[in-house]
Ligand SMILES: NC(=O)C1=CN([C@@H]2O[C@H](COP(=O)(O)OP(=O)(O)OC[C@H]3O[C@@H](n4cnc5c(N)ncnc54)[C@H](OP(=O)(O)O)[C@@H]3O)[C@@H](O)[C@H]2O)C=CC1
């Protein structure tokens with residue numbers, strides 16, 4: 373199986389390295405100093421649970437040189453999705469499946485429109501990882517799990533084969549019969565978690581210990597769950613409580629990637645997180661006052677410094 377990693381950052385670099393370390397045929401798409409460092413010194417995963425040191429890998433900044441592959445894992449930030457979809461086109465052959473492991477709920481439809489629905493599946497990544505230095509991915513905590521599946525359900529032998537590759541690589545994974553709901557469940561969690569850890573500039577340990585902030589987190593999750601249900605997604609009534617339970621189980625130091633991006637003055641995925649909740653809420657007649665407040669408080673930071 374040939375696998376390409378479109379965007380070798382926290383998510384793509386981590387899971388791609390696990391696959392490559394297991395002997396899978398993986399090509400990494402990476403650019404700039406990061407791509408040059410990987411070519412020169414290999415790919416390093418700084419992680420107590422899943423360390424990889426200077427793994428020699430195939431890396432290029434030009435997908436046209438790769439040719440068709442079996443699986444493309446898309447792991448660029450959301451603002452790069454449209455450009456990445458165009459660039460990865462030469463890697464898509466008749467049997468290729470492209471799986472987005474990005475956050476939010478919009479990447480799948482954008483990729484389907486660009487590449488054709490038959491070539492696109494959905495995915496979710498549960499991990500906390502960043503590019504610590506060129507060529508180096510740092511994982512925080514030990515959570516590292518992916519979920520993927522065919523949009524609309526149904527069996528897809530290409531995804532079953534990818535699940536086997538994940539199994540061989542020791543990647544915790546689920547081939548989901550309902551990826552649409554899994555993507556929305558992650559969105560209910562992340563829209564709330566990114567909102568509160570970015571707005572307060574505090575990790576989850578401080579937030580969950582404070583009654584007001586705990587309620588804020590739950591309210592934010594509730595709003596996104598209401599929007600999901602108004603869109604016809606079967607999100608259970610207790611989903612906001614599940615978000616609190618998930619927050620209680622995270623290492624105390626955990627923050628959303630958007631909170632890290634805010635602190636280092638980088639661009640934010642805010643428009644696709646709280647921004648999308650506000651936009652869809654307005655379209656569907658669902659009030660979203662918490663996400664509106666978050667959107668207003670952070671929007672002037674969304675472009676980075
Ligand atoms: N980080 C995390 O812990 C998690 C992130 N996610 C989601 O996964 C997605 C990816 O996030 P993350 O891994 O943090 O992102 P990163 O910023 O760490 O990595 C993305 C990488 O893709 C590169 N890239 C973008 N476009 C191209 C291109 N056309 N060609 C080559 N390289 C390209 C970027 O390069 P450059 O820097 O030059 O732009 C960057 O190196 C996001 O939607 C995020 O929300 C989901 C779960 C956890």
Ligand SMILES: CC(C)(CO)C(=O)C(=O)O
Nearest residue numbers: 497498499500628629630
């Ligand atoms: C919350 C987390 C770390 C879970 O994977 C995440 O997706 C993010 O911060 O972008």
